[in-house]
Amino acid sequence: MTLIPELTILQPADKEQIDLPRTSEEELAVGKKRLYIESYGCQMNFADSEIVAAVMRNAGFATTATAEDADVIFLNTCAIRDNAEQKVRNRLKHLTGLKRQKPELLVGMLGCMAERLKTKLLEEEKVVDIVAGPDAYRDIPKLVEEAESGQKAVNVFLSREETYADISPIRLNSNGVTAFVSIMRGCDNMCSFCVVPFTRGRERSRDPHSIVREAQDLFDRGYREVTLLGQNVDSYKWVLGARSEERGEESASETPHSSLPAPNTTTFAHLLEMVALIHPDLRVRFSTSHPKDITDDVLHTMARYDNICNYIHLPAQSGNSRVLKLMNRTYDRPWYIGKIDRIREILGEDCGISTDMISGFCTETEDEHQESLSLMDYVHYDYAYMFAYSERPGTLAAKKYADDIPEDVKKRRLNEIIARQLAHSSERNQRHIGQVQRVLIEGPSKRSDDFLCGRNDQNKMVVFPRGNHQKGEYVHVLVTECTSATLRGDVVNE
Ligand code: SAH
Ligand code: SF4
Ligand code: F3S
Numbered sequence: 174m175t176l177i178p179e180l181t182i183l184q185p186a187d188k189e190q191i192d193l194p195r196t197s198e199e200e201l202a203v204g205k206k207r208l209y210i211e212s213y214g215c216q217m218n219f220a221d222s223e224i225v226a227a228v229m230r231n232a233g234f235a236t237t238a239t240a241e242d243a244d245v246i247f248l249n250t251c252a253i254r255d256n257a258e259q260k261v262r263n264r265l266k267h268l269t270g271l272k273r274q275k276p277e278l279l280v281g282m283l284g285c286m287a288e289r290l291k292t293k294l295l296e297e298e299k300v301v302d303i304v305a306g307p308d309a310y311r312d313i314p315k316l317v318e319e320a321e322s323g324q325k326a327v328n329v330f331l332s333r334e335e336t337y338a339d340i341s342p343i344r345l346n347s348n349g350v351t352a353f354v355s356i357m358r359g360c361d362n363m364c365s366f367c368v369v370p371f372t373r374g375r376e377r378s379r380d381p382h383s384i385v386r387e388a389q390d391l392f393d394r395g396y397r398e399v400t401l402l403g404q405n406v407d408s409y410k411w412v413l414g415a416r417s418e419e420r421g422e423e424s425a426s427e428t429p430h431s432s433l434p435a436p437n438t439t440t441f442a443h444l445l446e447m448v449a450l451i452h453p454d455l456r457v458r459f460s461t462s463h464p465k466d467i468t469d470d471v472l473h474t475m476a477r478y479d480n481i482c483n484y485i486h487l488p489a490q491s492g493n494s495r496v497l498k499l500m501n502r503t504y505d506r507p508w509y510i511g512k513i514d515r516i517r518e519i520l521g522e523d524c525g526i527s528t529d530m531i532s533g534f535c536t537e538t539e540d541e542h543q544e545s546l547s548l549m550d551y552v553h554y555d556y557a558y559m560f561a562y563s564e565r566p567g568t569l570a571a572k573k574y575a576d577d578i579p580e581d582v583k584k585r586r587l588n589e590i591i592a593r594q595l596a597h598s599s600e601r602n603q604r605h606i607g608q609v610q611r612v613l614i615e616g617p618s619k620r621s622d623d624f625l626c627g628r629n630d631q632n633k634m635v636v637f638p639r640g641n642h643q644k645g646e647y648v649h650v651l652v653t654e655c656t657s658a659t660l661r662g663d664v665v666n667e
Contacts, residue, residue: 214251223342232314250286331374407466488529492548525631533583535574
């Protein structure tokens with residue numbers, strides 16, 4: 174993979190990839206209106222598009238694989254960095270051309286950029302007819318109707334309760350083996366660089382039984398892996414019987430002076446266990462863990478169940494305590510290192526660990542940047558998502574600190590971080606050479622139909638000759654070689 178500043182590398186699933194315009198559950202579109210959805214940003218946005226597809230199906234729309242065929246086009250957008258928004262603006266230019274040829278075409282902007290810019294989007298981008306924020310997806314059919322009657326339609330209301338728990342998502346782009354399941358929405362942390370609390374609203378957890386039902390249903394339909402999604406899964410909390418406005422809020426049922434949850438509270442560790450118990454052949458992954466909140470309970474639960482994958486995404490953002498304070502991450506370097514040590518103690522050296530790193534945050538000095546590199550040396554991450562700091566309007570950092578690191582310095586520091594990570598990824602992958610790994614087959618490898626690929630426990634992609642194997646099966650692969658991104662080997666009988 175090439176080193177492109179501002180793009181992440183070595184990642185298990187590209188956070189800023191564009192949704193390929195294909196659907197596995199494409200419906201017969203005869204007589205129906207057609208919807209085309211393109212998703213940007215994180216896995217939660219991709220999961221949201223599947224909810225939108227379900228809402229639109231109930232309103233009589235079939236999904237289509239090509240923008241040119243569609244009556245309605247939705248872009249489910251991301252606002253995390255400026256370049257994420259620029260990507261969408263460029264796409265809108267193309268859609269403007271499409272709409273010229275087909276004036277009745279409706280274009281909707283969904284997701285975080287829609288929420289951030291609200292009606293400003295309608296002023297700035299004439300091609301846009303509909304603007305819907307992440308909590309307004311139930312309202313989308315009504316917004317489409319309004320737009321069909323020639324008005325611009327907007328709903329950017331953020332809810333404290335919406336979790337879409339009762340909506341059964343239509344799996345778009347699915348390999349039929351792995352699926353994402355949202356367990357919570359929003360974020361109550363105020364990391365100073367981050368736009369997410371403004372675009373996704375307050376944190377709220379989804380009813381655990383609806384999560385288990387969704388995962389069970391996926392298993393019954395042949396899926397073999399679920400990834401539980403939240404911005405901070407460790408603060409997942411469901412209080413039985415609490416009024417919805419109390420759910421997830423501290424005092425409601427916590428025993429005073431105790432950090433133990435009350436008996437009627439479902440924590441993330443409980444939830445993990447509930448999902449793991451569905452079936453030993455259903456793999457459970459989760460993302461994202463927050464260093465301030467991840468508990469020993471979660472780590473012990475992971476250790477207890479073979480089908481909870483041995484992989485933790487634990488973003489550090491920086492290796493320097495002063496910068497972490499400015500970032501409002503609420504932990505410092507020693508605390509983060511303590512969490513890494515606990516992971517290694519409880520789950521062993523082989524547990525996969527990945528991070529997010531930001532280069533060139535406000536006032537970061539060379540020495541402080543070196544501390545990010547030395548933290549990487551301490552942990553030896555398996556993967557990393559790496560970014561140059563991009564100031565986001567309205568965030569705490571944008572209000573309080575000058576974005577004072579020149580772009581070329583940010584890029585140079587980012588490239589140093591990327592180079593260090595490449596070396597660590599290669600090293601960590603080499604550990605697997607000579608080992609037999611259990612792999613869940615996801616489908617043909619990208620390069621050749623003669624090879625299949627799937628992930629091992631630690632979330633690493635493993636490629637091997639097809640033989641008579643099928644996607645959805647588990648196989649044991651003896652790893653014989655690796656790059657910094659992939660393991661290769663041959664299936665062996667175990
Ligand atoms: N909830 C997750 C992160 C979600 S955003 C967590 O707390 O770890 C994904 C990543 O984007 C962040 O971890 C951070 O590394 C990066 N990011 C967020 N805002 C950014 C900004 N303004 N500039 C550069 N990178 C940013
Ligand atoms: Fe953003 Fe911080 Fe929330 Fe992650 S935890 S989404 S970085 S505010
Ligand atoms: Fe982007 Fe929103 Fe996700 S800003 S990273 S799509 S939560």
